[in-house]
Amino acid sequence: MAGKVIEFRHVIKSFDETQVLKQIDFEIEAGKFYTLLGPSGCGKTTILRLIAGFLHPTSGEILFNGQTINEVPANQRQVNTVFQDYALFPHLNVEQNVAFGLEIKKVDKKIIKNKISDALKLVQLSGYGQRNIDELSGGQKQRVAIARAIVNEPKVLLLDEPLSALDHKLRKEMQGELRALQQRLGITFIFVTHDQEEALAMSDQIFVMNAGKILQSGTPVDIYDEPINHFVADFIGESNIIPGKMKDDYIVTFDGHDFECVDAGMKTNEAVEIVIRPEDLDIAPANTGKMNVTVDTQLFRGVDYQITAHDVNDNEWKINSIHKTTVGQMVGLNFDPEDIHVMRFGEDEATFDARLEQYE
């Protein structure tokens, strides 16, 4: 692999007195699709603006291909941005918008023409070159913004919630197209979203953020299956989070019973939280499963039923089942040891990774 393109070392960003980014460290490898995922206001845009050069870190270092770029101004960085509201130039038509960066670099007119037509073909907008910006739909504007960025052949493309203004169907379509585009071009994408589904569907690597910190990074599968803490588990998909106790390696207690699990490396009787995803729970007749719950609500969603239930300790359980049950009825729940994921309180990512390395 080509190695690191971008690296953040202990980056802190404050506006006036408020610290918006608290010690951010990460590495971005060439040619991959990265996603910054987190709730509104957690600092995603701030990270992108630091990479693009619109902001400068309060302390820490940002490296590009191994060189510090803290002092390099935005117009000299080899990154381009697709802005959240597109930021197209309304007084220029589609072609002129796409040509903007190349004209600034004084590229030969003929070459510009070819590159524009290639870029527009890539985003499926051939023939729209002469259109004015206000004559385009949201999805088309979005594509023009992407064409305007990639025509400069940046090393890294930054995308700030580029799909948030689109309707559901177009959004799904564009997710696929963006992913395909990234693989075809081989450019590193850093994509920002607060939509976990989108992040899981598109990324090679996800950084989950909250309140100015990166809580966990990993592949979509890693993060979904092994969230580091309550916040990540809750933010990434639906989950049942139940308080428990680590009785021994590979044995966890919750709801008054001992269960076999695949986690280890914790103190005896350490208080923990366990996560079980709703789709990992199977419904069985009462008293035949590993535990019993009483069904509270049931909602048909097309592919399955979304069921909520409670156990004897009044913990709420969410279950996705293809079989129908009856509200008010007691049913059994079955799950496998590997469906249980144990989370410690306040464990940081390095310790978490090291422990997982050792025991799994």
Place this chain on the structure above:
Amino acid sequence: MKKKFHLSNLYLILVFAVLYLPILYLIFYSFNAGKTMDKFTGFSWQHYLTLFADTRMISIVINTVIIAVLSALIATLIGTFGALGIQQLRKRSLRNCILSLNNVLMVSPDVIIGASFLIFFTFLGIKLGFGSVLLSHIAFSIPIVVLMVLPKIDEMSQVMIDAAYDLGATKWQALTRVVLPAITPGIFAGYFMAFTYSLDDFAVTFFVTGNGFSTLSVEIYSRARQGIDLEVNALSTLMFVVSLLLVGGYYALTRYNESKKIHRARAAEEEISQ
């Protein structure tokens, strides 16, 4: 429903009648064969002939237009960059303070501004005439331009400038290729406002013209003191026609641009569907 519609129409007609009647009255008498506006004695071009023979009046008209064009141009330049500067101000209080200073100039009576210019120019020993009129017109036009341009700058998304930098533009390129085109409508509006203010102005100009130099409003005022000559009517008629032509031309131009845009969109649609 229908009755209400009629009433509102009647209202409009009344308002426009009140607004336009004096002008029409004036135009009507510019063709009078007689010498006063008391009685219409017959049709004649005679007042127009006197006007065209009146070289002093013609040169004053030209002076007035030159002052208006020049002062509006310079004021637009200064005002636009001033507005850009004000927009850059980070501190809200400072920005509001400067804006208030700007607005005070807008609302303070022309007589006071004119008098203060007179004192200022005599203090500095500047000779009254073309230069002093031009300077004062520039000065009172700048706040107008700032007021017309600033909203356009505020309206423009800041992200667009970031986008320009992102694509490699320098500060200057971002200004000329993105910011200025985006606020062009405001700049034009500012220019035309400054232009008409300069044409119109009487009070300020009256103080700073001095001997030998005069603008239209000052000249007409001094002539009117000896009783209105119908030559003035002829001049007003010509100016009214010119403004009508200007407004009509502007309207036709925007219509033409719109239709061109729609046409192009259609053409693009067809090309794509093929």
